[in-house]
Amino acid sequence: MTGYVRFITAAKTSWIVLVLAAAAAAALFAWGSGGESDNAPAVGLPDSAESVQVDELLDEFPSADTTSAFLVFEAEGDELSAETLETINGKVFGDLVDFTPDGFVPPAQVSDDGRVALVIVPLDPETGIEAQSERAQEIRDAASADLGDDVRVYFTGPEGFEVDLAAVFAGADITLLLTTVVVVAILLLITYRSPWLWLVPLTVIGVADALAGIVARNVAAAVGVELDPSITGILSVLVFGAGTNYALLLIARYRDELRLHEDRREAMRRAVRGAGPAIIASGSTVALALATLLFAELAGNRALGLACAVGIVVAMIFALAVLPAALVLFGRGLFWPYIPRFGSRDAISRSPWGKLGRAVSRRPAIIAISGFVVLGALASGVFFVQTGLSQNDRFLDKPEAVVGQEIIADAFSAGATSPATVVVSRDDAEAAIAELETIDGVDAAVIAEETDDLARIDVTLDASAETPEAYAAITAMRAALDDVGAGDGLVGGLDARSLDVADAQARDQALVIPLILVLVFIVLVVLLRALVAPLLLLVAVVVSFFSAVGASWWLFQTPLFGFPAIDTNVLLFSFLFLVALGVDYSIFLVTRAKEEADRLGITQGMIRALAATGAVITSAGILLAAVFAVLGVLPLITLTQIGIIVCIGVLIDTLLVRTVIVPALTFLLRDRVWWPRRPKLSDADAAAQGADAFADPLEVERRRAAAAAASGEAEAGDPSKEAPAVAGR
DSSP states (O other): HHHHHHHHHHHTTTTHHHHHHHHHHHHHHHHHHOSSSOOOOOOOOOOOOOOHHHHHHTTTSSSGGGEEEEEEESSSSOOOOOOHHHHHHHHTTTGGGGGGGSSOOOOOOEOSSSSSSEEEEEEEOOOOHHHHHHHHHHHHHHHHHHOOOTTTEEHHHHHHHHHHHHHHTTTTTHHHHHHHHHHHHHHHHHHHOTTTOOOOHHHHHHHHHHHHHHHHHHHHHTTTTOOOOHHHHHHHHHHHHHHHHHHHHHHHHHHHHHHHHHHHHHHHHHHHHHHHHHHHHHHHHHHHHHHHHGSSSSSHHHHHHHHHHHHHHHHHHHHIHHHHHTTTTSSSGGTTTSSSOTTTGGGGGGGGHHHHHHHHHHHHHHHHHHHHHHHHHHHHHGGOOOOOGGGSSSBOOOOOOHHHHHHHHHSSSSSTTEEEEEEEEGGGHHHHHHHHHHHHTTTEEEHHHHEESSSEEEEEEEEEEEETHHHHHHHHHHHTTSSSSTSOOEEHHHHHHHHHHHHHHHHHHHHHHHHHHHHHHHHHHHHTSSSHHHHHHHHHHHHHHHHHHHHHHHHTTTTTTTOOOBOOOOOHHHHHHHHHHHHHHHHHHHHHHHHHHHHHEEEEEEEHHHHHHHHHHHHHHHHHHHHHGGGGGSBBBBHHHHHHHHHHHHIIIIIIIIIHHHHHHHHHHHGGGGGTTSSSOOHHHHHTOOTTSSSOOOHHHHOOOOOOOOHHHHHHOOOOHHHHHHHHH
């Protein structure tokens, strides 16, 4: 590693690193962004899912190449007038026919109270979201023409949801990126209190983010995966958050070393050697944890894991290669007005975090218990968490499609707009209908289409879409069809697909979460060469995750948010980000404690590590929490929930777990924390030697040098000490 560190910091070679980075960036930008999609995020169920098998069989039916838009006409008064209904039916046989593939639109359905009319417009599938949006607007214009101000028109149904969901992500990357950059810039400026130091890490991380997006898209395209805007948005947030953390750690260590070394390049070499292992361990932990999503069933989870793992690797490379080379180009004046002068006083002795560590060391048992009580109180909300959001509940601000769907649900049968689709053999169709109509929750079942071999049965449920009652009915239907004919009947549709997604997400959680814990534990064991310390850190970060989820649930129930439930994929992603990123701060702290313990013992070493890293880790935690909170700028509840849970979890981990609980447990265990390894300096021996966490290493070194010099002079004046030297000549 010595040759590498010298290459990226030496005066003759450091500029080469920047030239190579610029050339690589230019080449990647010229290469292109790879596979990307402007469409809404796809779930990506496996082919084995029953709803996917139904979709494949539906390709054999005459209506396979059609979709539909629902037009909802709602009267502002008591009911739609006869004149208005005549106008609506005129559109059914007039302007709306031009949009259909076969020139036919079914007559309008009017609700029992006469306030709502529903028109279902068959459409040809349109793959491009821009063309979809244009057609949707044309249909809206045609539907609302010649109607009075007392009638509202809503565009909903399958086509409406696709258009509105895609609109949510239109420009999502730009919105997230700009907001993230502004947040990071402000926090870096506050952290460094320098008018220009913040520009260096922000520029390096910004380039890393741009390249991470390009590399991730090309890697994904190479394996046949398409990244949607939600994934690329999370990727940017993750790269900026992790990259800034690495930059803060490196620059803080660089600032410390500038006090001890007059040559800034030597100071950077020592900073990279000191912070590098922690950054590598941190980045490896996050990348490997993200890579566990490659084992998931849902294609969306695999795409997120692949893209974000690539992004973390790029961020780590830039933090350990490009950032050091960029920083050493400038002199100490880069830190103005708080310039770290060579030989200046050690700031660690004045650190409030070190004083906090010393206070914790006096009563570690009481403080550790108190810390876990606080975490337990926050985690109490976990017992009340509800999971699973319906299609209508996934938006912070309800779009037109959701409003229209709710009007239909109130005016007609709850499941009328999202019937379950049953595919059975043609010979078993009548028997299947007879069996289905006996099931609780089934309102009606009719044969909608037939081929030579198959029949499609549309089943209307009496429960609203994507509710527990609807899922129970789907489960009962699938069980009942196993006893009809050859037992090869399949159930699909919106509710069936949502149920399959929930089941697949549960299987992914059961597989991925243990994998994440095992991988993080292995990385910590390799880094710390111990078993107890990694276990301690892992338990602490898992407890903080449950505390974050519990606290977030209480927050979600307030009038400010009013979320009915947590979406199915939120818990997995939040666990992934919190465990992988949350353990970073403990890694930064404990690796520094391990380094300091070699000369101070674990108690004083932990106090000094807390003093040395307290400010930078707190800044990094607040910045990462703020960056994830940026996900709330998009009007999609799923991303908002992930952002809030991770934000709260990072703050808990930064301000309580890393600051209080981990040091308290370390003070309780002392040397046993490194088991089965024996420390170089036991805590008892360090105490006997008078080890002091607040002693300035520079001053200690000066005293040792003075003592050695005095000892040398004494030996020179003692003939008995010179005799061996003379005899040896």
